[in-house]
Amino acid sequence: MASLPDSAPPGIAPADRIQRFTLTERALHWMHASAFFALLVTGLILYLPALSTLISRRNLVKNVHIWVAVAWAVALVVIFVVGNRKRLAEDWREIETIDRDDRRWLRGRRAPQGRFNAGQKINALLTVAFALLFALSGFFLWLGERDHRFIFAGTGTVHDLLTFLSVGLLVGHLYLALIHPSTRHALRGMTTGEVDEDWARKHHAKWVEAERIASLHERSSP
Ligand code: HEM
Ligand code: HEM
Numbered sequence: 001m002a003s004l005p006d007s008a009p010p011g012i013a014p015a016d017r018i019q020r021f022t023l024t025e026r027a028l029h030w031m032h033a034s035a036f037f038a039l040l041v042t043g044l045i046l047y048l049p050a051l052s053t054l055i056s057r058r059n060l061v062k063n064v065h066i067w068v069a070v071a072w073a074v075a076l077v078v079i080f081v082v083g084n085r086k087r088l089a090e091d092w093r094e095i096e097t098i099d100r101d102d103r104r105w106l107r108g109r110r111a112p113q114g115r116f117n118a119g120q121k122i123n124a125l126l127t128v129a130f131a132l133l134f135a136l137s138g139f140f141l142w143l144g145e146r147d148h149r150f151i152f153a154g155t156g157t158v159h160d161l162l163t164f165l166s167v168g169l170l171v172g173h174l175y176l177a178l179i180h181p182s183t184r185h186a187l188r189g190m191t192t193g194e195v196d197e198d199w200a201r202k203h204h205a206k207w208v209e210a211e212r213i214a215s216l217h218e219r220s221s222p
Pocket of ligand 2: 020032033036123127170178187
């Protein structure tokens with residue numbers, strides 16, 4: 001089924017489907033994921049001597065790593081400038097709010113969840129924090145090679161540590177998105193933009209209820 005355009009009001013989707021992600025959100029996700037994989041592969045080649053020797057073009061790999069980082073930053077700015085900023089701001093507000101239900105959910109209790117469950121909020125917050133720290137430590141690695149006053153002990157270690165931590169996070173993320181039977185339907189939302197309403201109600205009850213009330217208000221207003 002074709003995805004709705006970015007301008008469509010959230011929640012309005014044919015029949016029993018509900019719009020989950022706008023074009024802007026999907027573009028941001030897939031751009032970030034592609035850049036991350038390219039940086040991970042090139043980073044690992046730089047990190048592992050065996051791979052560096054095998055590829056034997058360390059300088060080329062290093063340049064690709066750095067230019068992908070630049071392209072990632074540019075693409076991020078482009079998406080913020082031309083994309084649906086209102087929706088991204090709503091996402092951010094939702095992600096940074098850990099409410100009572102989220103705290104219960106994190107303690108392993110049953111609690112209704114909003115558009116993002118507490119685990120997804122933590123994943124998103126860590127992804128943002130890691131991206132900033134990757135960019136900062138990577139920038140100083142690059143600058144330190146050009147001006148030795150900017151060589152700081154531990155910058156490389158921070159960069160390496162972030163790599164291991166984010167791979168751990170990613171393995172969990174990919175398991176839930178691609179393998180776990182009850183959550184893998186979410187992939188539909190990140191590809192077409194829509195998910196089944198029944199699935200959404202089961203996993204994100206507070207969100208579906210809020211959408212229902214919003215659409216009732218919309219219909220009743222003149
Ligand atoms: C804006 C983002 C980033 C920038 C500016 C950046 C920059 C750099 C620079 C300048 C180096 C040093 C290259 C060298 O002299 O050997 C490096 C190495 C490396 N990067 Fe990144 N990087 C970024 C993101 C990432 C990401 C997302 C990952 C992994 C997911 C990553 C993994 C690595 C690894 C594993 C190394 C090798 C470190 C070592 O040899 O100990 N980088 N990066
Ligand atoms: C093939 C690779 C990937 C797949 C299949 C995938 C799949 C998904 C899906 C289906 C969602 C939506 C979940 C929902 O309905 O809420 C999602 C959200 C998200 N993804 Fe990915 N993803 C991939 C790679 C990545 C990478 C590399 C990162 C970051 C480094 C990332 C970060 C996020 C974040 C922060 C969210 C929102 C919070 C969450 O749902 O956990 N994803 N991803």
